[in-house]
Amino acid sequence: MTEPLHVDVWSDIACPWCYIGKRKFEAGLAAFAGADDVTVTYHSFELSPDTPQDYDGSVVDFLSAHKGMPRDQVEQMLSQVTTIAADVGLDYDFAAVRQTRTLLAHEALHAARAQGRQLDLVERLFAAYFEEGRHVGSVDELVALGTEAGLDGQALRDDLDAGTYSDAVAQDIAQARAYGIQGVPFYVIGGKYGVSGAQRPEVFTQALEQVRNEAVGAR
Amino acid sequence: MSELPLSPFPPPAGLVPLGEQDVGVCVDGVCAVPEPVPDAPDPEDR
Numbered sequence: 001m002t003e004p005l006h007v008d009v010w011s012d013i014a015c016p017w018c019y020i021g022k023r024k025f026e027a028g029l030a031a032f033a034g035a036d037d038v039t040v041t042y043h044s045f046e047l048s049p050d051t052p053q054d055y056d057g058s059v060v061d062f063l064s065a066h067k068g069m070p071r072d073q074v075e076q077m078l079s080q081v082t083t084i085a086a087d088v089g090l091d092y093d094f095a096a097v098r099q100t101r102t103l104l105a106h107e108a109l110h111a112a113r114a115q116g117r118q119l120d121l122v123e124r125l126f127a128a129y130f131e132e133g134r135h136v137g138s139v140d141e142l143v144a145l146g147t148e149a150g151l152d153g154q155a156l157r158d159d160l161d162a163g164t165y166s167d168a169v170a171q172d173i174a175q176a177r178a179y180g181i182q183g184v185p186f187y188v189i190g191g192k193y194g195v196s197g198a199q200r201p202e203v204f205t206q207a208l209e210q211v212r213n214e215a216v217g218a219r
Numbered sequence: 220m221s222e223l224p225l226s227p228f229p230p231p232a233g234l235v236p237l238g239e240q241d242v243g244v245c246v247d248g249v250c251a252v253p254e255p256v257p258d259a260p261d262p263e264d265r
Protein backbone atom coordinates (compact mmCIF):
# COMPACT_ATOMS: atom_id res chain seq x y z
CA MET A 1 0.00 0.00 0.00
CA THR A 2 1.21 3.51 -0.81
CA GLU A 3 1.81 5.93 2.04
CA PRO A 4 -0.49 8.98 2.06
CA LEU A 5 1.10 12.25 1.01
CA HIS A 6 -0.14 15.35 2.75
CA VAL A 7 -0.27 18.90 1.46
CA ASP A 8 -0.96 21.81 3.79
CA VAL A 9 -2.07 25.03 2.15
CA TRP A 10 -2.02 28.42 3.84
CA SER A 11 -4.49 30.65 2.09
CA ASP A 12 -7.05 33.42 2.52
CA ILE A 13 -10.45 33.63 0.88
CA ALA A 14 -9.79 37.29 0.02
CA CYS A 15 -6.54 36.42 -1.79
CA PRO A 16 -6.91 36.43 -5.59
CA TRP A 17 -3.67 34.52 -6.10
CA CYS A 18 -4.93 31.81 -3.72
CA TYR A 19 -7.91 30.93 -5.93
CA ILE A 20 -5.69 31.03 -9.02
CA GLY A 21 -3.14 28.91 -7.14
CA LYS A 22 -5.89 26.47 -6.20
CA ARG A 23 -6.63 25.87 -9.86
CA LYS A 24 -2.95 25.50 -10.70
CA PHE A 25 -2.36 23.14 -7.80
CA GLU A 26 -5.38 21.06 -8.83
CA ALA A 27 -3.99 20.83 -12.37
CA GLY A 28 -0.60 19.80 -11.02
CA LEU A 29 -2.20 17.25 -8.70
CA ALA A 30 -4.26 15.80 -11.56
CA ALA A 31 -1.05 15.14 -13.48
CA PHE A 32 0.54 13.34 -10.50
CA ALA A 33 0.30 9.57 -10.76
CA GLY A 34 -0.29 9.18 -7.03
CA ALA A 35 -3.05 11.79 -6.78
CA ASP A 36 -5.44 9.38 -5.06
CA ASP A 37 -3.04 9.15 -2.10
CA VAL A 38 -2.77 12.92 -1.61
CA THR A 39 -4.74 14.65 1.11
CA VAL A 40 -5.06 18.43 1.23
CA THR A 41 -5.80 20.63 4.24
CA TYR A 42 -6.39 24.37 4.03
CA HIS A 43 -5.06 26.53 6.85
CA SER A 44 -5.93 30.05 7.90
CA PHE A 45 -3.95 33.12 6.96
CA GLU A 46 -5.46 36.56 7.40
CA LEU A 47 -4.07 38.65 4.61
CA SER A 48 -5.58 41.91 5.78
CA PRO A 49 -6.86 41.72 9.36
CA ASP A 50 -7.37 45.49 9.39
CA THR A 51 -10.35 45.10 7.04
CA PRO A 52 -13.68 46.02 8.68
CA GLN A 53 -16.35 43.32 8.78
CA ASP A 54 -18.66 45.62 6.84
CA TYR A 55 -16.88 47.88 4.38
CA ASP A 56 -18.95 50.03 2.08
CA GLY A 57 -16.32 50.83 -0.52
CA SER A 58 -14.81 48.90 -3.39
CA VAL A 59 -11.58 46.91 -3.50
CA VAL A 60 -9.98 49.91 -5.18
CA ASP A 61 -11.23 52.19 -2.39
CA PHE A 62 -9.85 49.82 0.25
CA LEU A 63 -6.42 49.29 -1.24
CA SER A 64 -5.90 52.95 -1.98
CA ALA A 65 -7.12 54.10 1.45
CA HIS A 66 -5.66 51.34 3.67
CA LYS A 67 -2.53 50.36 1.76
CA GLY A 68 -1.65 53.75 0.29
CA MET A 69 -1.63 52.55 -3.30
CA PRO A 70 -2.50 55.00 -6.09
CA ARG A 71 -5.94 54.21 -7.53
CA ASP A 72 -4.70 53.80 -11.08
CA GLN A 73 -2.04 51.36 -9.89
CA VAL A 74 -4.67 49.32 -8.02
CA GLU A 75 -6.97 49.30 -11.06
CA GLN A 76 -4.14 48.12 -13.29
CA MET A 77 -3.19 45.39 -10.81
CA LEU A 78 -6.78 44.13 -10.55
CA SER A 79 -7.16 44.16 -14.32
CA GLN A 80 -4.01 42.08 -14.72
CA VAL A 81 -5.08 39.60 -12.04
CA THR A 82 -8.53 39.30 -13.67
CA THR A 83 -6.88 38.40 -16.96
CA ILE A 84 -4.64 35.81 -15.30
CA ALA A 85 -7.64 34.34 -13.46
CA ALA A 86 -9.51 34.01 -16.76
CA ASP A 87 -6.59 31.97 -18.09
CA VAL A 88 -7.38 29.30 -15.47
CA GLY A 89 -11.14 29.49 -16.02
CA LEU A 90 -12.08 31.92 -13.23
CA ASP A 91 -14.40 34.87 -13.80
CA TYR A 92 -13.23 37.49 -11.29
CA ASP A 93 -15.54 40.47 -10.79
CA PHE A 94 -13.65 42.92 -8.58
CA ALA A 95 -16.34 45.58 -9.05
CA ALA A 96 -18.78 43.29 -7.22
CA VAL A 97 -16.40 42.05 -4.49
CA ARG A 98 -17.62 42.71 -0.92
CA GLN A 99 -14.43 43.60 0.92
CA THR A 100 -14.57 42.13 4.44
CA ARG A 101 -12.47 40.68 7.20
CA THR A 102 -12.14 36.91 6.63
CA LEU A 103 -11.75 35.72 10.23
CA LEU A 104 -15.26 34.19 10.33
CA ALA A 105 -14.73 32.56 6.94
CA HIS A 106 -11.62 30.87 8.36
CA GLU A 107 -13.62 29.62 11.33
CA ALA A 108 -16.19 28.27 8.88
CA LEU A 109 -13.44 26.42 7.01
CA HIS A 110 -12.33 24.74 10.23
CA ALA A 111 -15.94 23.80 10.96
CA ALA A 112 -16.18 22.40 7.45
CA ARG A 113 -13.04 20.35 8.04
CA ALA A 114 -14.64 18.87 11.15
CA GLN A 115 -17.65 17.97 9.01
CA GLY A 116 -15.43 16.43 6.31
CA ARG A 117 -16.37 19.12 3.77
CA GLN A 118 -13.49 21.57 3.87
CA LEU A 119 -12.49 21.41 0.19
CA ASP A 120 -16.13 21.87 -0.82
CA LEU A 121 -16.40 25.01 1.28
CA VAL A 122 -13.03 26.41 0.17
CA GLU A 123 -14.20 26.27 -3.43
CA ARG A 124 -17.64 27.67 -2.57
CA LEU A 125 -16.22 30.61 -0.61
CA PHE A 126 -13.67 31.56 -3.27
CA ALA A 127 -16.35 31.59 -5.98
CA ALA A 128 -18.75 33.49 -3.72
CA TYR A 129 -16.14 36.16 -2.96
CA PHE A 130 -14.46 36.68 -6.33
CA GLU A 131 -17.18 35.80 -8.83
CA GLU A 132 -20.50 36.44 -7.10
CA GLY A 133 -19.99 39.44 -4.82
CA ARG A 134 -21.22 37.57 -1.72
CA HIS A 135 -20.45 38.82 1.80
CA VAL A 136 -18.21 36.11 3.30
CA GLY A 137 -17.88 38.08 6.55
CA SER A 138 -21.56 37.60 7.36
CA VAL A 139 -22.69 34.65 9.50
CA ASP A 140 -25.94 34.34 7.54
CA GLU A 141 -24.09 34.28 4.21
CA LEU A 142 -21.52 31.79 5.50
CA VAL A 143 -24.29 29.49 6.71
CA ALA A 144 -26.06 29.77 3.36
CA LEU A 145 -22.84 29.08 1.46
CA GLY A 146 -21.93 26.26 3.83
CA THR A 147 -25.30 24.64 3.25
CA GLU A 148 -24.78 24.94 -0.50
CA ALA A 149 -21.42 23.21 -0.01
CA GLY A 150 -23.06 20.29 1.79
CA LEU A 151 -22.48 21.25 5.42
CA ASP A 152 -24.96 20.99 8.24
CA GLY A 153 -25.98 24.65 8.29
CA GLN A 154 -27.30 24.73 11.86
CA ALA A 155 -24.12 23.11 13.21
CA LEU A 156 -22.08 25.65 11.27
CA ARG A 157 -24.15 28.54 12.66
CA ASP A 158 -23.74 27.19 16.20
CA ASP A 159 -19.96 26.92 15.73
CA LEU A 160 -19.68 30.45 14.34
CA ASP A 161 -21.84 31.91 17.10
CA ALA A 162 -19.83 30.09 19.78
CA GLY A 163 -16.40 30.79 18.24
CA THR A 164 -15.68 27.06 18.40
CA TYR A 165 -12.76 27.30 15.99
CA SER A 166 -11.32 30.71 16.84
CA ASP A 167 -8.37 29.05 18.63
CA ALA A 168 -7.77 26.76 15.65
CA VAL A 169 -7.59 29.79 13.35
CA ALA A 170 -5.11 31.45 15.69
CA GLN A 171 -3.01 28.27 15.78
CA ASP A 172 -2.88 28.18 11.98
CA ILE A 173 -1.73 31.78 11.86
CA ALA A 174 0.90 31.07 14.52
CA GLN A 175 2.13 28.04 12.56
CA ALA A 176 2.42 30.20 9.43
CA ARG A 177 4.50 32.66 11.43
CA ALA A 178 6.67 29.81 12.74
CA TYR A 179 7.29 28.65 9.17
CA GLY A 180 8.20 32.21 8.19
CA ILE A 181 5.31 32.51 5.75
CA GLN A 182 4.77 36.14 4.82
CA GLY A 183 2.46 35.76 1.86
CA VAL A 184 -0.11 33.39 0.43
CA PRO A 185 -0.82 31.00 -1.12
CA PHE A 186 1.85 28.85 0.49
CA TYR A 187 2.04 25.08 0.13
CA VAL A 188 3.85 22.71 2.48
CA ILE A 189 4.27 19.41 0.69
CA GLY A 190 4.99 16.29 2.67
CA GLY A 191 5.81 18.43 5.70
CA LYS A 192 9.18 19.20 4.15
CA TYR A 193 9.01 21.34 1.02
CA GLY A 194 7.68 24.88 0.87
CA VAL A 195 6.20 26.22 -2.36
CA SER A 196 5.34 29.90 -2.35
CA GLY A 197 2.79 31.41 -4.71
CA ALA A 198 0.53 30.40 -7.56
CA GLN A 199 3.22 28.41 -9.33
CA ARG A 200 2.84 26.60 -12.63
CA PRO A 201 1.05 23.23 -12.36
CA GLU A 202 4.27 21.46 -13.36
CA VAL A 203 6.00 22.79 -10.23
CA PHE A 204 3.37 21.17 -8.02
CA THR A 205 3.50 17.90 -9.98
CA GLN A 206 7.29 17.75 -9.72
CA ALA A 207 7.23 18.62 -6.02
CA LEU A 208 4.75 15.82 -5.35
CA GLU A 209 6.86 13.39 -7.40
CA GLN A 210 9.97 14.44 -5.53
CA VAL A 211 8.36 13.78 -2.15
CA ARG A 212 6.98 10.46 -3.36
CA ASN A 213 10.36 9.37 -4.80
CA GLU A 214 12.14 10.26 -1.58
CA ALA A 215 9.61 8.26 0.43
CA VAL A 216 10.12 5.24 -1.83
CA GLY A 217 13.91 5.63 -1.68
CA ALA A 218 13.85 5.77 2.13
CA ARG A 219 12.18 2.36 2.46
CA MET B 220 13.09 13.31 -14.38
CA SER B 221 15.47 15.86 -12.91
CA GLU B 222 14.90 17.26 -9.47
CA LEU B 223 13.45 20.72 -9.04
CA PRO B 224 15.95 23.50 -8.58
CA LEU B 225 15.99 25.07 -5.18
CA SER B 226 14.28 28.40 -5.23
CA PRO B 227 16.38 31.50 -4.54
CA PHE B 228 13.75 32.96 -2.21
CA PRO B 229 14.64 32.87 1.49
CA PRO B 230 13.66 29.51 2.96
CA PRO B 231 10.85 29.59 5.52
CA ALA B 232 12.12 28.14 8.76
CA GLY B 233 12.42 24.40 8.62
CA LEU B 234 11.20 24.00 5.05
CA VAL B 235 13.10 23.34 1.84
CA PRO B 236 11.93 25.90 -0.74
CA LEU B 237 10.89 24.68 -4.19
CA GLY B 238 9.66 26.50 -7.24
CA GLU B 239 10.28 29.83 -8.84
CA GLN B 240 10.74 33.26 -7.36
CA ASP B 241 8.32 36.15 -7.89
CA VAL B 242 5.20 34.23 -8.80
CA GLY B 243 1.74 35.30 -7.69
CA VAL B 244 1.72 35.97 -3.95
CA CYS B 245 -0.38 38.28 -1.80
CA VAL B 246 1.48 40.00 1.03
CA ASP B 247 -0.16 42.31 3.56
CA GLY B 248 -3.29 42.64 1.47
CA VAL B 249 -1.45 43.57 -1.71
CA CYS B 250 -1.41 41.07 -4.57
CA ALA B 251 1.19 42.29 -7.01
CA VAL B 252 1.47 40.88 -10.49
CA PRO B 253 4.95 39.57 -11.25
CA GLU B 254 6.88 41.22 -14.02
CA PRO B 255 6.97 39.04 -17.14
CA VAL B 256 10.28 37.32 -17.66
CA PRO B 257 11.81 38.60 -20.91
CA ASP B 258 12.36 35.96 -23.56
CA ALA B 259 15.92 34.83 -23.99
CA PRO B 260 17.52 36.39 -27.08
CA ASP B 261 17.39 34.22 -30.16
CA PRO B 262 20.94 32.94 -30.82
CA GLU B 263 20.42 33.55 -34.55
CA ASP B 264 19.88 37.26 -33.86
CA ARG B 265 23.33 37.63 -32.38
